[in-house]
Each structure stands twice: as C-alpha cells, then as structure tokens.
Amino acid sequence: MKRVAVVCAILAVASFAFAQAGYGNQSQNPPASQQGGQAGAAAGAGQQGGQPGAAPGAAQQGGAGQAAPAVPEGKRPPQAKTQPEFDAFKTASATTDPAALEKAADDFAAKFPDSELRILLYKTAMRGYQNANNADKMLDMGRKCLALDPNDPEALVDVAEVLTERTRDTDLDKDQRLDEATKAAQKAIQTIDTDVAFPAGTPPDKVDQYKNLLRSSAYSVLGALEFNKNNFTGAETNFRKSIDAFPQQPDPVTVLRLSLALDRQNKYPEALTYANKAVEMTQEGSGAGSLARRQRDRLVQLSGGKPAGAPTGSAAGAGTTPPATTPAANTPPKQ
Template sequence: MKQAAVLGVMLAITTCGVAQTYNQNQSAPKNPPTQPGNNQPGTAQQGIPQQPGTAQPAPEGKRPPQAKTQPEFDAYKAAAANTDPAAMEAAANDFATKFPDSELRVILFKTAMRAYQSANNGDKTVELGRKVLASDADDPEALVIVASVLAERTRDTDLDKDQRLDEAMKMAQHAIQTVNTDVAVPAGTPPEKLEAYKGLLLSNAYSIIGTLEFKKDNFKAAEADLHKSIDAFPAQPDPVVVLRLALALDKQDKYPEALTYATKASALTQENTPAGSLARRECERVAQLSKQPKPAACGSGATPAQNQVPPK
C-alpha cells in the first residue's frame, strides 16, 4: 500500500483545522445578523455581501471535528504532541476516557493508527483503525488502512481467513463510496491537496480489491480494479500494482498488454529487489510469449514459472 507524504499533509491540515475551528467558534457571535437575500452559503461571512470572485467555497465532505471547550482542546493538544506509537495510543485512550463525547477522539486514534502503520505493526494498526471506525464508520482512510492490513497479513492457514478477506473487500468497497463525502477537511484547504488525498485513497482501495480478486483467480475483475487503482493516482504508480496487473493480463493470455505493464513495473523497480526481480522475469516471459523483443527496461532475468504471485 502506498504511503505518500500527502497523508502527513492531511494530518497537519486536520490538526490546524481543529485549532482554527475552536478559535473561530469562540469568537463568532452565536446569532449573527442577516439580511434577506444576502446569505452566501459556504462563505466566511454570511449575511454580508461578497465581492465577485472573493468567496471561498467550503470543500465538499464532512465538517472537521471541533473542540467544545478550552480544557478539551488543551488536552487534545497535549495528547497529539506524542510521537511514539504506544505513548500516542495511551494518550488517545486517556483523552477518550476524560472526554467520551469529544469529536477529537477520532483524530487521536487515527494519528495512533498511522504511527503503528509506519512502524509496520499490523495488529495494532487494525486495533486503532477499528477504534476510528467505531466513532466514524464511514472514514475512508481508516477503512482503507484496516482493509489493507487484513488483505496483506491474512495467511492461508488462518482459521478466519475467509472472514478477514471478506471484511477487507467490504471495507475497501465502502471506502470508495465514502471518499467524496466523508473526508473532513477545513475550509481553505488547497483543492489540489484534497484531490491528491482522495486519489491516493481511491488508488489504495481499488488496489486492495484487485489484489483480493487476483487471489481468488478472478483475473478479469482483478485487471479492471488494478487499472482503476493506477488511474486514480497516476502521479505515483505503485510498482507492485503495476506488476500485479501484468500478471493478471498474463493469466488471461493477453501477452502484449502484459508486456507493457511488466516493462513499466521493471522501470519502476530496482533489479535486486523482490518486486524488481519478479517484474524482470515476467517481462522476459511475456516478451517471449508475445514474440516481441525484450525491452531494455526488463534487464536480465530467467523465465519465471507459470504461477507467480507478486510480493505484498
């Protein structure tokens, strides 16, 4: 799963938005006067005429979480200052105990979830992700991250394998449904950052679905979803997704198309890595089967066995 810097950017935006929202709520009058016909939905000052082109439309999605009191906001800032995943989790749990109705709980749990994901702790990532979803079942980022761990970490020997993979599929599908409606972004967020964030989430969701279809030998469906994954975030194609698409095409005897993506996967990877080695072997294989010269990007590599599975 791609972990682009845009996720960190969105965390900073969300944290900043909480501060701005609380301060604005404290200073704004409860019942501002309005004039008939002058209300401008989504503008900073309702009831006051705006100059053409100066209104700042609010981004589509949920309202960002808000602090209700100064003590709540101060406690949130103290909890958010932690950087160690375990300390972050403990602070989030403590905050949730002290402020059980706070909207800010979800931000702290999400921050801890990301920290555990960065530390490659799958079990804790899922645990904290489920806490996010307990507060907001439609959060697309938590849905994608939990689904990704379930899809990647479930073993064939797990007794609950089918249940875990079914849950991963449903979560990824639900994330696709909520990505345009349930991202909480403060007003003033640059549209290009918001769109990049949504594109990354969609790319990961389709990648998860395509991977699960591939594992079920449903290669036609896998091909469609892996294409969608690449198209959703073209600025940063995931080499493993590109390679898996090549393999899905290979499985359908679409060798010229498979060669195109195997070549691209080779160009995106280092030769001495698991993904890079497999990409080059696949590239050589489909070049032979399509009776085309092996592209230079494929480098060297032995012809792989028929049943290849890309690294997770």
C-alpha cells in the same frame, strides 16, 4: 515512494491542520460552547469569527465584510467543545511514539467520551504504527476509528489493506477477514466524496488528489482480493480502475499485479507492457523491483525474446520458463 509522500503531506492538512488552526487561536475561533458569547463581539470589532456549527461550504462574514475561506465539500471537520478538551487534545497529539500515542488517545477518550477529536488521535496512532510496520496494531487503530465513524474512508481503506495483505490461507478466520476487507474497500469508495473532512481553505486540487489516492487504494485492494480468488478478469478491472483513479502517481505494486492478472489470462503482450512499467517504477534489488524484473524476463521469454541481462549463446542454457510470481501477500500495507 511518491505516493507515501503525498499521503503524509495531505494527511498533515486533513487531520491536525483544522484542529490546530481551528482551535489554536481561541480569540478568533473559541470552542463551540463559547461561540454564543464571543461571535457577536468579534463581528462588532471587525474580526472574522469561526462558526464550528456552520454547514460545510457556507461562507461566513466578519465585521469587515470579508468571507471566510469556503469549507471543501464533504464532512465537517471535528471540533472541540471546550477549552480543557482542546488543551488535552494538544497535549496528547504532541506524542510521537505510536504506543504512547495510543495510550494518550485512550486516556483522552476516557476523559472526553463525546469528543469529536478522538478519531484524530487514533488516526495518528494508526499512521504511526504503519510507519513502524506494525500491521496488527495499525488494524486495531483502524477499527477504533471505525467504531467512532463507520464511514471514514481513510480508516476503511487502511483496514481493508491490512486485512488483504496480512491474511493467510491457514488463518481460521480467513473468510471473515477477507469479507471484512471487501466490505471496507467497497464502502470507502462509496464514502470518499462525502465523508472526507478538510479544513476551510484547503486547495481544491489537494482535496481531489487525496480523494483520488484513497479511491486508487480501495480499487487496488479489491483487485488483490479478486486475484487471490483466481478471478483474474475481475482483478484486471479493479487494478485498471486503481491506476486510472490516480494516474499521475500509480502504485508500482498495483501495476505489477495488473501485469500478473493479464499474464494469467494469456494476454502476454499487454502483460509485458505493464511489467516494463513496473520495472521502470521500482528500484532494482527491492522486493517489488525483483518481482517486476522476474515477471518482465518471463514474459520476454514467452514472446521469443531475450530477457535483459540474459547470457547469450550456449551459456543461455535451455531452462524452462518460470511461472508467474505474485507479490507476497505478507508485505506491509501500501500507502
């Protein structure tokens, strides 16, 4: 999916880019504990020195009078305090297996319990588990991120999505899980503009794109939660907000769910419009694609038309119109 590609591309910038670029060149950007001794020397030599403690958005001047790239508005990126901390972070982040990365993150957190870089490792492990379709471990990593930063929008959205998509009616803690999902999605919407950290020099359009994607995902979660409570009006409102937040790449499942919410309110013509859009956005034979085509055909029948590919004449039969089908709640979390 295009949205997945967008997430991966922007996350690569938003997480490790500032760690690697901000601390990798120690001659220009030493750890915070070394700043006092080296910043003046760097300025005197005409070099541009990084200031980890500087306020977000502040332009910093080097000896040559050139301003450093402005830090995008939002939270200051995490920073290493010492060279050993940064070296250990680089070693841990080189791990690609999510289980091994989780252990490396735990070991790093035990060795550097005050490090700001801990959350970057847990976020990467969270993404690795998502790619491996391991929702339970993805949820664990998301909660570890939130234990370090309760306002982190990415972790809030991911936790909300897993809880929404993976909670079953038979779960004894169903109400608690769905309440946690609702609060996480709502909090993500509140913190997206203030708590997403980007490195200096990140193009503003990439910042806006990532924030809009997070916002779209949060509203989609809220829509699914309302749909599952049979509040189809509330579901429709949130699904529309999700699509409007990121209109250049709407999520096909959200578009399909909007069709279903409209269908349940007997708004058949508009429901058919969104069902057709979902069909156009999905591949035939895929889970979402099959549901989208089934929904489209059902709505065509309700409006007196003939579903695409349906037999003609006596072969068509006189079967009844099937009920609207909701996308399965136990599918892997979307991103």
